[in-house]
Amino acid sequence: xxxxxxxxxxxxxxxxxxxxxxxxxxxxxxxxxxxxxxxxxxxxxxxxxxxxxxxxxxxxxxxxxxxxxxxxxxxxxxxxxxxxxxxxxxxxxxxxxxxxxxxxxxxxxxxxxxxxxxxxxxxxxxxxxxxxxxxxxxxxxxxxxxxxxxxxxxxxxxxxxxxxxxxxxxxxxxxxxxxxxxxxxxxxxxxxxxxxxxxxxxxxxxxxxxxxxxxxxxxxxxxxxxxxxxxxxxxxxxxxxxxxxxxxxxxxxxxxxxxxxxxxxxxxxxxxxxxxxxxxxxxxxxxxxxxxxxxxxxxxxxxxxxxxxxxxxxxxxxxxxxxxxxxxxxxxxxxxxxxxxxxxxxxxxxxxxxxxxxxxxxxxxxxxxxxxxxxxxxxxxxxxxxxxxxxxxxxxxxxxxxxxxxxxxxxxxxxxxxxxxxxxxxxxxxxxxxxxxxxxxxxxxxxxxxxxxxxxxxxxxxxxxxxxxxxxxxxxxxxxxxxxxxxxxxxxxxxxxxxxxxxxxxxxxxxxxxxxxxxxxxxxxxxxxxxxxxx
Numbered sequence: 001x002x003x004x005x006x007x008x009x010x011x012x013x014x015x016x017x018x019x020x021x022x023x024x025x026x027x028x029x030x031x032x033x034x035x036x037x038x039x040x041x042x043x044x045x046x047x048x049x050x051x052x053x054x055x056x057x058x059x060x061x062x063x064x065x066x067x068x069x070x071x072x073x074x075x076x077x078x079x080x081x082x083x084x085x086x087x088x089x090x091x092x093x094x095x096x097x098x099x100x101x102x103x104x105x106x107x108x109x110x111x112x113x114x115x116x117x118x119x120x121x122x123x124x125x126x127x128x129x130x131x132x133x134x135x136x137x138x139x140x141x142x143x144x145x146x147x148x149x150x151x152x153x154x155x156x157x158x159x160x161x162x163x164x165x166x167x168x169x170x171x172x173x174x175x176x177x178x179x180x181x182x183x184x185x186x187x188x189x190x191x192x193x194x195x196x197x198x199x200x201x202x203x204x205x206x207x208x209x210x211x212x213x214x215x216x217x218x219x220x221x222x223x224x225x226x227x228x229x230x231x232x233x234x235x236x237x238x239x240x241x242x243x244x245x246x247x248x249x250x251x252x253x254x255x256x257x258x259x260x261x262x263x264x265x266x267x268x269x270x271x272x273x274x275x276x277x278x279x280x281x282x283x284x285x286x287x288x289x290x291x292x293x294x295x296x297x298x299x300x301x302x303x304x305x306x307x308x309x310x311x312x313x314x315x316x317x318x319x320x321x322x323x324x325x326x327x328x329x330x331x332x333x334x335x336x337x338x339x340x341x342x343x344x345x346x347x348x349x350x351x352x353x354x355x356x357x358x359x360x361x362x363x364x365x366x367x368x369x370x371x372x373x374x375x376x377x378x379x380x381x382x383x384x385x386x387x388x389x390x391x392x393x394x395x396x397x398x399x400x401x402x403x404x405x406x407x408x409x410x411x412x413x414x415x416x417x418x419x420x421x422x423x424x425x426x427x428x429x430x431x432x433x434x435x436x437x438x439x440x441x442x443x444x445x446x447x448x449x450x451x452x453x454x455x456x457x458x459x460x461x462x463x464x465x466x467x468x469x470x471x472x473x474x475x476x477x478x479x480x481x482x483x484x485x486x487x488x489x490x491x492x493x494x495x496x497x498x499x500x501x502x503x504x505x506x507x508x509x510x511x512x513x514x515x516x517x518x519x520x521x522x523x524x525x526x527x528x529x530x531x532x533x534x535x
Contacts, residue, residue: 014123052134059141066145069232072239075142082139085132086162090169093124121170128166136162161249184271187314191323193252198327200245206331208233211498226496275313279303282317286400294385294393295400301367311364316401321353322408329412339419340501341494342412343429347513348491350409350433355440355480357405358398362444368394370445391445398441409433422503428510435517442524443480479520486516 065071129136136159143158144151208230216222283303287296306313328349332342362368370391380387410433413426490509501509 011119011122011126014119015126018123018127052137055134055138059138059145062142063145069235071146072235075146076235076238078139078142082136082162083165085135086128086166087169089128089132090124090166093128093170121167124170125163125166129163157247161247165249183275183312183314187312187318187320189252189255190312190320192255193249194320194323195327196248196252197245198324199331200241200248202328202331204234204237204241206495207335208237209495211496214497214499217497272307276303278317279306279313290396290400292393292396294389295396298367298393298397302365305365305367309364309366311361316361317404319353319357319401319405321357321405325349325353325405325408325412339416339421340506343416343421343425343506344494344509345491346409346412347429347432347436348487350405351436351440351483351487353405354402354437355444355484357402358440358444361398361401368398368445370394394445395438395441398445399437402437402441406433406437422506425503425506425510428507428514432510432513432517435514435521439483439517439521439524440480442521446524479524483517483520 062071062074140155140158143154147154210226210229210233212226217226280303283296283299286299290296302316306316325346329342329346332345380390410430413421413429417423417426
């Protein structure tokens with residue numbers, strides 16, 4: 001108990017010191033303008049009254065219209081913005097963790113690194129509330145206006161939720177991310193969080209859609225009328241669900257700590273050791289399965305640096321996108337939707353999952369970036385191997401990591417066979433899935449081929465080349481966005497329009513997907529060959 005009291009006093013001293021430094025200039029200005037000489041606390045109260053008087057008038061105006069649609073719209077916008085705010089502020093505060101003015105003093109004390117980081121986290125949390133109370137007080141007041149006495153309980157839950165989101169984001173983006181220290185705890189939490197959040201999002205955004213006939217949708221002003229009704233229904237549903245979602249998120253964050261205590265404190269399980277053993281066995285299995293030296297070499301390099309990168313090792317073996325796909329399909333199964341709607345929706349969901357997962361691996365793991373192999377490229381040229389083998393190994397490895405997602409999608413499609421899905425349509429959809437996987441991998445790897453080709457003859461060309469790189473990078477995003485747009489139109493159409501698709505029309509749809517993806521793949525492969533020749 002004495003130890004925690006020491007930590008508490010240290011946190012209070014750091015907050016007070018930081019507050020005095022930041023509030024000094026404002027307090028001097030208030031003293032000069034009002035010609036008063038008060039201490040810091042009364043001046044801070046005057047500052048709050050001076051700054052938040054407009055907010056008070058706004059809340060009084062909203063109280064008069066508390067039963068109107070305008071109030072519900074403002075309530076929903078305020079809740080969404082203030083739920084996003086702590087995560088955004090935490091990401092911008094990440095640099096202050098490693099360069100905090102107190103960190104060197106704390107490291108010279110008898111406190112270990114983990115305790116030091118937690119102390120700074122709590123200091124940053126209090127600073128967040130001091131600096132952003134203006135925004136959060138609007139949401140807290142709206143909760144009391146809407147729910148009256150019950151709103152006080154919701155305010156307490158909201159403060160806890162916002163604080164937990166801030167601390168979790170700060171921990172995730174700092175150099176002491178828990179997903180590399182406690183991978184099993186983080187992975188289990190992310191799975192449960194993903195399942196519940198995915199189902200709730202589908203329930204809000206897809207459940208609010210009213211299916212209508214195609215002829216009805218083509219009538220004049222019908223689309224505008226449909227959008228207005230959808231937005232109103234969305235606001236109503238979200239207003240009723242926002243507190244439920246907040247409580248669920250808070251409960252999940254508490255559950256994460258329970259899982260951590262259960263694994264670390266009770267059973268004293270070394271999570272990282274278990275994951276390392278699992279990943280090592282996975283590497284040996286891949287070595288036996290794929291007789292490719294380059295693939296095994298890249299896999300071993302990933303294994304060696306996995307604790308240094310901000311990637312949970314379990315995500316490489318069991319991608320979290322699997323649970324996103326299962327949950328979204330489970331939503332359709334519970335609502336007893338037609339197998340055609342599930343099949344077409346699954347194409348869009350699979351593409352988004354594959355593209356985002358491969359993009360995530362490219363950004364987080366440097367082994368996939370060909371610019372990390374520039375020194376090896378010169379050695380490869382002097383050997384019997386080729387650059388094409390090196391690059392194809394990275395594609396094979398990404399395919400290997402994406403394989404669980406494909407197996408999950410194919411398993412769901414096999415469940416649709418007893419419902420009455422045509423085997424030809426099923427076969428065409430499987431081909432589409434394989435093409436989507438390969439196209440997504442080719443798209444995300446394409447930038448890594450171009451990046452090392454930039455050389456600077458003199459230092460004045462660096463700025464120009466950086467601009468050229470940015471232009472090319474944005475240009476390379478176009479194919480992926482076009483494919484996403486095409487699949488999203490199909491996804492929205494099948495969820496809005498009440499239409500019975502015939503077997504020939506479905507076959508035509510999947511053949512069109514295959515032709516489009518194959519043509520794009522053919523164009524990209526020709527360009528890739530030209531780019532590889534430059535090495």
